[in-house]
Amino acid sequence: MDIDSLRPHLSPTASINFATDAEFHTNTERWSTYKPPTPGAVVNVATEEDISATIKWAITNNVQFLARSGAHGSTFTFSALSQAGIVINLRFMNKVTVDLANSKATISAGAITSEVLTAAHAAGAHVATGQCNAVGAITAYLGGGLGNQKAMYGLGVDNMLEARLVTATGDVVVVSEMENKELWWGLRGAGHNFGIVSQLTVKAYEQVNRGLHWSGTLGYPGATENVGKIVGAINTLGFGQGKPMGCTMVWARAPPDFQPMVLVNVWYGGSASLAETTFAPLLSLGPFLNTAAPTPYPGVNSVNDFPSIKDGSKRMIFGTSHFSINPETIVNVFTDWETFTRETPDASHSIVLTEYYDAAKEAEVDIDETAYPWRGRNVYMLAVGQFTDMAYEGKVQEWGARFKSLLVKEEERTVYVNFATGDEDLEMVYGGKERLDRLRALKAKWDPNGAFSYYNAIK
Ligand SMILES: Cc1cc2nc3c(=O)[nH]c(=O)nc-3n(C[C@H](O)[C@H](O)[C@H](O)COP(=O)(O)OP(=O)(O)OC[C@H]3O[C@@H](n4cnc5c(N)ncnc54)[C@H](O)[C@@H]3O)c2cc1C
Structure with a gap:
């Protein structure tokens, strides 16, 4: 792959590693090494524009790509990404901003759960998260978002306010109750299927028992x-x-x-x-x-x-x-x-x-x-x-x-x-035929060529 042609389109802090680079292991390492993706290179993105440029480059050059944040995703279908493909590593985009006065927090693409808790506490706030520190924060939300705090605040998806999504064309759209409403429905439960969320805004709350x-x-x-x-x-x-x-x-x-x-x-x-x-x-x-x-x-x-x-x-x-x-x-x-x-x-x-x-x-x-x-x-x-x-x-x-x-x-x-293991009937995962058909229609609209199809993909 001619990945050098991508470099001029990336921000100064983005980088690219190959298997021979010392950083390659850290930037592609996964929780499970069972049937893992085996990319030929990893692009360490630093900005939303980097994600967009990388997807556009990948489409033009017919290169498969897989986003990575906490790297705890573990369906065996990741192995479909081969040496000819790349990983888009989001882990360096880990900023979390908490605005308690306006009851919201903004999470960047690759932040992990512990980073959300730390930022929330520093602002005197609570934010509904998963209960495992090393797991990608946004990725847990996109599937539903389980965590102890759902007893107080509901599911992760009930706390989502707005997403910025880099789509399969590399374009950026805002998805919320007001914009792209049908996609907003799908993003909250089947959200790994439609693009890369570069930024997610969620609810923030006053702390209980002073944190x-x-x-x-x-x-x-x-x-x-x-x-x-x-x-x-x-x-x-x-x-x-x-x-x-x-x-x-x-x-x-x-x-x-x-x-x-x-x-x-x-x-x-x-x-x-x-x-x-x-x-x-x-x-x-x-x-x-x-x-x-x-x-x-x-x-x-x-x-x-x-x-x-x-x-x-x-x-x-x-x-x-x-x-x-x-x-x-x-x-x-x-x-x-x-x-x-x-x-x-x-x-x-x-x-x-x-x-x-x-x-x-x-x-x-x-x-x-x-x-x-x-x-x-x-x-x-x-x-x-x-x-x-x-x-x-x-x-x-x-x-x-x-x-x-x-x-x-x-x-x-x-x-x-x-x-999910990765071999389940999709109706068992996505809640029956009617819901699955609704998701299939969204997939056909937003990702017709199946670019985001390594993780319990809607087919
Ligand atoms: C030890 C462990 C503990 C867990 N604890 C919880 C928990 O408490 N609550 C809970 O709800 N779930 C939990 N999970 C499940 C977890 O939410 C999923 O495994 C999730 O997919 C992992 O996200 P990740 O970012 O760590 O993994 P990754 O492998 O980096 O990502 C998983 C999938 O999401 C895609 N992706 C990554 N970043 C983005 C993005 N910004 N936008 C769109 N797609 C993206 C990837 O391409 C991949 O397909 C746990 C899993 C494990 C293994």
Whole structure:
């Protein structure tokens, strides 16, 4: 590819790396190395004009391209981007501006979640984000936007006010309730399909409890009887009743002896005394580890940092979403995870996350308001198969298939687009035929040649 012809069109701070450059690895590194994209070059853009110029150059030169922000996207279809293609690395466009007086924050294309929390806190504000610091902030919004704070502010998509979108032609359009209204619907739930969002404006709020939340980890031995009790206790906390709370149960084998453990990362948007009353059913089970404490807002996601690190592992994800889930079902899934990770040493770091959110606030918004189809669900389950040797690919796939079928019959299965494996029926991802057809019409209008088609693409 003649990428030198792009250089004159880029801003002075933009750069281009090839595989032989020292920076290439950092600027293309991904959370999962399973079937990754294998670009021939990476363009590190610094401005919206750089994104636009790069897309125009790519179209003219018939070069495939893939945007990258937090690099946690993990559907295996990324591998369709080959050496002949480029990555448009947005990570250097990470500015976040918070204007609390006008109740809004502006997030640049490649900012990650921790950068939004830090900027919001500095301005004395809260902004609804995902709950993993290293994940791209805008990309989480575009799929729906799950995070503990949705108990207070609704889904990420309910907090979007306006997007600047660089389209498949390289032109820039404003998308909002007032402009390009149908695209605004599609962007909020299927937003990775239509262009690169160079800037997203979202709602900002006054902080609760002066920005001091309650968060930490409760640890329990990973015995089957504990899992049933823990899930039973979580089911009594009152998810769906509009409480400012969330928790994520994680099954992992932890050093030094790699015995199974159940960790519950808890969060409450308020005082420690209210939190401890709310979480009493879990605390009374006597966790051997309890780090829950008042935590300044920028630190609320730290408990979720360990599953997010980029360590060169191959990872496959398998997701489901639910209104509620009963202890017996989860115990069966736990038993299968325990057996799989014990009998498959190369995949022993595989984990299962069960994310509980309060969905009362998001349920106030009509289901047809946005393209996000799974509004009102309180529980999202995500199995992460982690391995190093491709010889175990089949074993991990089989475990993922069992995980899904133990949880829910195929015809009733639904998956959050940001947790999709990449081989699901699109109706299962985008919410049935009618919604999918509406999205197909948008795709035909805004991306007729499928330039943005590496990530659960609408076809
Ligand atoms: C460990 C982990 C934790 C997670 N936690 C959460 C969570 O708390 N809440 C939640 O909702 N989701 C969560 N997710 C899912 C996450 O939102 C998706 O994986 C998301 O796609 C990752 O975005 P990224 O920027 O990190 O990845 P990338 O791989 O950089 O991007 C994912 C896709 O979006 C495209 N893209 C990147 N930037 C832009 C842009 N500015 N405009 C348009 N398209 C763009 C890319 O081309 C790619 O197709 C998590 C995932 C993982 C692996």
